[in-house]
Amino acid sequence: MPIIKTEALTHVYSKGSPFESVALENINIEIAQGEFVGLIGHTGSGKSTFVQHLNGLLLPTNGRVLMDGADINSSKKLRHEIRFKVGLVFQYPEYQLFEETVYKDISFGPRNMKLSKQEIDERVREAAGFVGVPESLFEKSPLEISGGQKRRVAIAGVIAMRPDVLILDEPTAGLDPEGCESILNNISDYRRATGATIILVSHSMEDIAKISERLIVFDGGHIVMDDSPMEVFSQADRLRSIGLDVxxxxxxxxxxxxxxxxxxxxxxxxxxxxxxxxxxxxxxxxx
Amino acid sequence: MSSIIQVKDVVFRYEGEEEPVLNKTTLEIEQGAFVVILGHNGSGKSTLAKHLNGILTPDEGSIFVDGMDTRDYEKLLDIRRTVGMVFQNPDNQMVASVVEDDVAFAPENLGLPPDEIRARVDEALKLVDMYEYRLHAPHLLSGGQKQRVAIAGVIAMRPRCIVLDEPTAMLDPAGRHEVIGTIKRLCRMNGITIVLITHHMNEAIDADRVFVMSNGKVVSEGTPKEVFSNVESLKAEGLTVPDTAELLYELKLAGFEFPAGTLTVEECARAISSALK
Structure with a gap:
């Protein structure tokens, strides 16, 4: 059974108003446990709208989102659980740090999961280890650390929930080449250690080429390609015609x-x- | 050619910090050149950019813009008219709800007559290829279009130099091409000096001059061919080289021989082809 499946998923923004716009139309897709999927598409192609459906932040206008075979929007309980099972790291997540210390920020998710103090502590340390945040930073304010470290703390905060599916929206934007490479390695390590499914949204064809096994290409609210990077990148003209590149x-x-x-x-x-x-x-x- | 910006031994600390962010930075920017500044996060690039039109002023050392000292408060307006800035996030730079109003913001503040403002706005929008969008709402544009409107807003002041701090970091590939194409054209066709700060090594290939910053100093400078031939020292600074140079470097390690300074896809493919034959 696929871990994630969408059936005829459609999303219309501002339905019924003069600003009505169809962001996703009839998306049918299956993602297997442990896959590493790259998601590409120009700005406004629907990829962010799509990923926000996968953890219930947006409700489908039509169609369903299934996780492990169950419709995530069919009950309040499932919709609550999905937030912990599917971790979503937004673009520029460092702007979302809000706690007094790095430790408290990373522990926010596990605390909401009502875990024991000991379990929370274990998860914070484990998550910090995955993304390379040294424990010496734990008692610092998130405001005192560098931009690259903030980004790592924000990713650790999601990883600390041990999500089965980790979705990252442009995790390397604005980082220098060394920072990019190290974050991509951290993500690969997390997947290797946990068997989690990874969905990576990126505008960098080079990053996507390096680590994805499957590429899903969005254009105009539709999936226009879904194949191995080799097959997708062999269609340079088609990619360029929809605002992408090889x-x-x-x-x-x-x-x-x-x-x-x-x-x-x-x-x-x-x-x-x-x-x-x-x-x-x-x-x-x-x- | 004469230089438009001279940065000499600049030291700068943010308030309350002990370590200087700029630590004896020295560089010169030629009038009309396309200049790229590279460096790892925290190397001082953005702090330097903010010094180039007097948003920040040096604690020690000096910066001259077209002969004007940036610490001379009387000259500040003239300095900002000479050097315009474009930042990373286009959404933070829009002030109006219609594209042409946004572009008119600076010339209005310069107190120009309405005819002159109209002429400048139209000219600026045409230069970035956004004239047909002049009556659109900025929030409905793509990232690349917004960034071009931001550039038009700066052009409307008729600056001689534009400093862009990672203008493509948030853009998709098409947006990146639009913005880089636009600034190269402004430089080559209109003679505007361009200072581009970026992490995308491929954007530096066509530059006249590349500066590499590390720990508040310029550690390397030269043409792209010169700078990108030092693969090891760039890697030591947490940077990379364009993929073309990286490929040739790795092939050299495996025993191939290539002529120095190969950067474009075409040059790279030809170099490999002749090495194999």
Whole structure:
């Protein structure tokens, strides 16, 4: 059974008013336990509206959202539980820190889950460990730490609920390259350690290429592609026509093939293309 | 060419902080150039940007904008007319509910006659390719469009230099192309000096000059080809190089040989092609 399933999910903003606009139309999708899904689409394509349905922040205008087979909006109890099962990290989450100390901020979710003090403490330390927030920061005010650290604290606050599904909306926006890489590694580590399902929303084709196994592409409130990164990035013209792009590496690989250097189509990260070129040099051709 | 901005040995501390954010920063920006400033988070880039039109002034050292000292309060208005700023979040920069009113905000404050304001607003919107949206509401525009309106708002002051602090960080790929394309055009066609602060190494490929900041100092400067040929030292600063340079660097480690300074996709593909043949 898929962990998440949507059936004919449709969302209309300001229904019945002159500003009525259809943000999502008839979305049918299944996401399996443990998948790493990248979500891309230009601003306004519907991806944020979509992810907000997955933990019940928005109610479908039509259709259903199922988690483990149950309609999350069918009872008050389920809608309450879904908030802990599906953790949503918004864009620029560092603006949402509000507690007096880093420790209290990370523990906010587990406290709301009515866990024991000991369990809360365990989860705070575990979550902080995943995102690389040292315990020496626990008693500091979130206002005293750097932007990169704030972002980690905010992500830890969601991870501390041990969600089965972790959704991150542009977790690396505005971070320097080292910060981006380390946050992406933290997310991969979390998934490896817990088997959680990860949904990553990003405008960076390079980031998405590095870590997703499946790419879902939104345009105009519809899913227009749903495939492996290799298949999606092989359609550069189509992606560009809907305001997206391919990784620079894909462009290099395409140009190489035009120059009769036949690197395989499946190269979309630097290391893949490097390996493909090295094996061509040796006379082989592998992917 | 003469320089429009001279930053000399600037030291700056935020109130109550012991460590200076800028620690003897020195650089010069040529009139009409496209300049990119790189650096890790906390390296002092944004603090430097705010010094370039007198939002902040140095504790020690000096900054001259077109010959004017930024600490000279009498010159502040002239400095801000010379150097305009665009920030990361377009939503924080919109002041009006109609695009053309937003662009008119600065010229109105300059006290210009209505005809002149009209002319400047139209000209600015045309330069960023947003003229047809002049009567739209800013909140209904895409991120890239909003950011171009913000640029138009600055252009309407007819500045000689525009400083943009991570203007593409919140944008989708199409928005990023629109904004980068617009500022390159303003630089090349209209002679406006551009200072772009960014974490996207690929945006620096066409710059005339790149400065790398670390701990409040300029640690490296040169053409993109020069700066991006030092892959190891950039990585030591928590930065990367464009993917083209990264690929060639990794291939070099595996025994390939390439000519120095290859940055565009075309150059990169050709270099690999000839190395294999």
């Amino acid at each position: 990784p620079v590496v894909t462009d290099i690989a395409t140009r190489l093939r035009e120059l009769s250097i036949y690197v395989p189509e499946c190269c979309y990260t630097v290391s893949q293309l490097r390996d493909a070129i090295l094996s061509l040099k040796k006379g082989g051709s592998s992917c």
